[in-house]
Amino acid sequence: MENAYAKREMNLIERILDFACLSPLGALALIMVCILPLVPPFNKEYLIRWLIMGAIWGTAAISFDLSGGYINIVNFGYMAFFGLGGYTSALVTIHLGLPAWVGIFLGVIPPAVLGFLTGALSLRLRGMFAICFTWFFGLALMGVAFKWVSLTRGPLGLRVPRLLETTSNVPYFYIVMIMLVVTYVVLARLVRSPMGLAFRAIGQNMEAAKTSGINPTRFRIINFTVSCALAGWLGGFYAHYYAILTPEIMHTQKTVEILVVAYIGGRASLWGGVLAGFPFAMAMEFIRSTFSELPGINLLIYGTFLILIMIFYPGGAVQLYRTYLVPSKNRIIQKLIRTRY
């Protein structure tokens, strides 16, 4: 009753924001990122490439967080599903001659099926062992991609047709931003629904969740399927953007990169990964290009950062938000961060 009343009171903008599960602050940040490629310091092609990189990381971190943050099972083979989507999309486009955007959508299917299988098989395992299982799964997928040379050309890499004809990066940036927003909205609405509550319950205490009548089997499988399907979707975009696909993308190393971004952003928030993804991708690319005579220094910094964050501030950026912004009495801040989510 009260809810319906509140609905009537909302104006159009508020209703859109509510539909998208965004706070006004989040929407503002999103708009600012969207106009970044048009303003001077960022309108160079290489910086737009970095921005696209950041957006890919952010989007990957969102769907990674669905399993890692909510049901507390880190999908340690996440990038293998990502790569699987990329390979499917690329192969469909090359061999069947379908347009690239159809390929991207078809690329969702195999990761979703395999995500379903992983979820179903790893059900018997708990905690760390389930994580190991997803890790093995990812390694096995990468092994197949390396060895099935007749199909994937193995370590040589697959040449993939690009999504668009242009050489400019700007259209790609807007496409990936749309994918980011779609991924976020779908997952945020999922998390806001009763199903999200069930995810959280399973993640916090499986036994208690079972006692309250939640069937963990069903929710774990749904969670994995959705998360992996979105990973595959993004993988398709990745393949058609970079135009070259090697099995390296499925390596655990890449999963670790996404994992660091997701955890520095903060677990169980979805948007934390996006917040951390952009600056982190920029910083990493900057370090890599500046210290090119010291290979691996960016990953060294990565590791150190992960250790320090986990020891001293395990909540990540979301923890900052929850301790300083949410309890704040300031009315402007309250207006800016108000969401139902």
Add this chain to the structure above:
Amino acid sequence: MTDAGQLQLIEESFYARAVDWAKSAAGIAIITTILLAVVGSIDKGPYIIVNTLVTGGMWALMAVGLALVLGVMNLSNFAHGEYFMLGTLVAYYIITPMHESLFENYNPVLMLFAPVIAIFSAFFIVGFIGAVTDKLVFVPLRKRSKEQWMMNCFLVTIGLGQLLINGHQLIFGTVFKGVVGYWDVPSLSLAGVRISVDRMFAFCLAVVVIILFGLFMKYSRTGRAVRAVSQDEPGALMVGISVPRIHTFTLAVSCALAGLAGASLLFMFPSYPAVGVGPLYNSWFVIIVVGFGNVGGAIAGGFIIALIQVLTRVYLGEGWETVIPMLMLSAVLIFKPTGIFGAKVRGIWER
């Protein structure tokens, strides 16, 4: 009842127990492994058994170390392979100057003992590094995180792995740093099979170290304290065991075992930044397949994974050795979710 009757009864019960064991998952797995090894070596030559024994012993050592920290500290160590890498590195930088100086002025006794010195110094140095890691990383982490400990640990060890791999790459480069063989002597001939001395030594070392480790855990005062901490931490604290010291000691021993494995397999795994990934995979595989429970299971599991990988490499070629174990693991999980050796103990690490 006469003595003979009693004896017959004992024999019968022994026979019944053997049949029961053979019908259990563990029995089936071990018997299948042995059969596979025999069939494989008849088909492709006995080096399959030799390779399985050499690497299997070392994977067992690593899995034991991993299971130890998992049980005592609730620490799922994803940087365990990097201690293997450190072991290879230490052994390489000790053995190479020694070999060079021995090349100039030959000394047969030193020649014999140089590899042993290298392997054992790797054991102690990597153990020391493990202790330092505990003091620097896990002690502050333990102070700060309570209920999220498992997850934070997992992430911290991933970071640690990154740090060690890329530190190695920055300081020592990506070149392969290996030795052809520790001992420059002709290989032994055993029942028509030529086995290099390095391999023999690695296998014997694994057996000896596992036995010593088992005895140490069972009879020594420290070993008993370690087991006490793994069973009940507050209880151990109450009877006056210094739990932090036991934690440091446990991680040091676990890392030292990994370092020992790395050092004694230097001739098969030359040192390069990512050398530890394979061993890490193997030791986690052993832990999952076997199910956490006993050291015996870990030893059997070490040989099982070694055999699977040797056979995969021989019959399918390099690169498939992550795919086939994965398929087998899936099969095991479908039919025997607690692991082949049936974990009776369910601890905090499964939550």
